[in-house]
Amino acid sequence: MLAVTGLAAAGCAQAPSAAQNYPSSTVRIITPFAAGGISDTTARVASQCLEKDLGGTFIVENKDGGGGAVGMTEVAQAKPDGSTLSVVSVSTAALVPLVTEGAKYEGASFEPISGVTLAPSVLVVKNDSPHRTAQDLLAAAKSENGGFTVAMPGSRGIFSLTTNAITQAGGPKFTNVPFESNDKSVAAVLGGNSDSAYLSTSPNLLEQLRSGQLRALATGAPQRLDFLPDVPTFAELGFRDLPDSTVNVALVAPRGLDDKIEQRLADAMQKCLEDPHTADVLGEEFVRQDNPGPAVMREEFATSEASWRKAVGR
Numbered sequence: 001m002l003a004v005t006g007l008a009a010a011g012c013a014q015a016p017s018a019a020q021n022y023p024s025s026t027v028r029i030i031t032p033f034a035a036g037g038i039s040d041t042t043a044r045v046a047s048q049c050l051e052k053d054l055g056g057t058f059i060v061e062n063k064d065g066g067g068g069a070v071g072m073t074e075v076a077q078a079k080p081d082g083s084t085l086s087v088v089s090v091s092t093a094a095l096v097p098l099v100t101e102g103a104k105y106e107g108a109s110f111e112p113i114s115g116v117t118l119a120p121s122v123l124v125v126k127n128d129s130p131h132r133t134a135q136d137l138l139a140a141a142k143s144e145n146g147g148f149t150v151a152m153p154g155s156r157g158i159f160s161l162t163t164n165a166i167t168q169a170g171g172p173k174f175t176n177v178p179f180e181s182n183d184k185s186v187a188a189v190l191g192g193n194s195d196s197a198y199l200s201t202s203p204n205l206l207e208q209l210r211s212g213q214l215r216a217l218a219t220g221a222p223q224r225l226d227f228l229p230d231v232p233t234f235a236e237l238g239f240r241d242l243p244d245s246t247v248n249v250a251l252v253a254p255r256g257l258d259d260k261i262e263q264r265l266a267d268a269m270q271k272c273l274e275d276p277h278t279a280d281v282l283g284e285e286f287v288r289q290d291n292p293g294p295a296v297m298r299e300e301f302a303t304s305e306a307s308w309r310k311a312v313g314r
Contacts, residue, residue, distance in 0.1 A: 019260030022082055023056035029251075030086045032071025034064045037181060038202065042116050042249050043087035045281050049272030054264065058085075067154060068092035069103040076105035080256035082265070087116065090248040091158045094305040098312050099156040107305045110252040113262055114269035115292030115300070117282055119200040120221035121159065121245035122231065123150075124214045126189050129196075134218040134237055137196065141172035150174045151185040151194035158245045159198045161311045162220055165242045166234070189214065200247040201225070203283040220245035227285045243311040244304045250297055266293045 018024070027050070031043040040062060047058040063071030071086070072093060078084035086093075094107030123134070131137040141148035152159035155178035163174045177194055179185045182202055188194040190213060198220075199205070206227065208214045216231045220242060224233060234242055251269055253262070270291060272278055279287045290296070 017260065018081075019258060019264060022261050022264060023054060023058070025083055026057045026059060027082065028084050029058055029060050030063050030071050030075050030084065031060060032063055032065075032068035032075075032086070032088060032092060035062050038117070038119065038200070038247065039088055039092075039249060042282060045278055046087050046116060046251055046269065046272060049275065049278070050265070050268050053268035053271055060087075066096075066103070067100055067156070068096050069100050069105075072096070072109075073104045075252070076109035076254060078254045080111070080254040080258075082253065082257060082261045085113075085251060085253050085265075086110075087249060087251055090250060090301055090304050091244075091308070093250075093252060094301055095158065095161075095308045095312075098308060107301055109255050110301075111255055111257045111262060111294070112297030112301055113251045113253060113257075113265045113294055114273075115248065115250045115288045115290075115297050116269070116273070117247075117249045117286040118288060119202060119247040119249070119286050120219055120225055121162065121198060121247070122201050122205070122216050122220075122228065123196060123198045123218040124186075124189065124205070124209070124216050125196045126192070127212050127215050129215065131196075131217065132215075134232060137217055138172055138237070141174060141195075144172075146173040146175060148172065148174055149177050149194045149196070151177045151179055151188040151197040151199075153181055153185055153199055154178055158243065158247070158308075161243045161308065162234075162245045163198060165311055166239050169239050169241070171239060186214070201228075201286070203286075206283070206285070244307045248300060248304065250292075262294055 029043050029047050031039045033039050043060045047060050050058045075086045097103035097106045125131050160176045167173045182199045185197040185199050189197045219231050219233050
């Protein structure tokens with residue numbers, strides 16, 4: 001009897017934990033937008049990395065709608081067992097519920113696991129625009145008293161918060177013109193249908209700047225960008241307290257995820273960020289190399305959400 005009991009106890013002691021077995025089933029990575037955007041592309045890179053490092057099957061599901069609210073509501077309401085994850089911008093997770101009626105989640109609904117990419121914002125014009133500098137553009141916009149158009153992805157996101165904050169800080173009034181994506185915002189400028197565009201940097205946008213199709217006039221980044229060193233920040237132009245307008249894409253899970261599963265995912269994502277293939281796909285300028293694990297991302301969520309709450313008055 002004692003021998004049997006001892007064997008049973010030994011067997012229990014050696015039984016692998018849920019974290020050691022993870023993933024024990026197919027893992028869904030929900031991206032709350034249609035295929036082809038930055039969140040979708042990043043999610044597909046992450047899924048390949050996680051399969052390579054952890055085994056199992058990680059599939060990307062696109063759940064478009066409500067400016068990201070549809071997909072993120074599903075993530076927030078899923079069981080926090082690691083079987084449902086999301087690759088999403090911090091603004092979609094924490095800003096969208098502040099400005100979208102009926103969003104059934106908030107920033108605190110998620111466990112940040114790992115940052116993946118950072119895409120600072122930039123104000124651009126067509127290369128033949130008469131506005132050669134940011135000062136030129138601001139002066140022209142002021143003279144048009146609200147008639148100066150700025151194309152941007154989304155109607156109530158980080159880009160419109162920034163242009164509205166510039167106006168509130170004594171700058172010119174703009175007419176924000178929302179589009180579905182970066183590419184459509186750029187097309188509006190290149191087609192002469194918008195005076196400018198305010199959007200996130202990306203490999204495609206950098207190529208358009210380098211080829212001479214577009215010219216960058218200002219960035220919402222905290223300091224000048226290494227890959228656009230001649231472009232001043234809005235802070236340099238006198239607008240020092242603008243809301244966070246960097247597209248910060250991260251891997252998140254529903255709140256309550258087991259700490260050990262969280263750490264396994266974070267470790268796998270760190271290897272992903274160090275893989276040259278990740279930089280090849282997402283752009284070496286944008287892939288994070290600062291070990292952006294759970295603690296770092298929790299701080300970034302909190303800081304950004306505080307900035308957006310102030311901007312929207314909530």
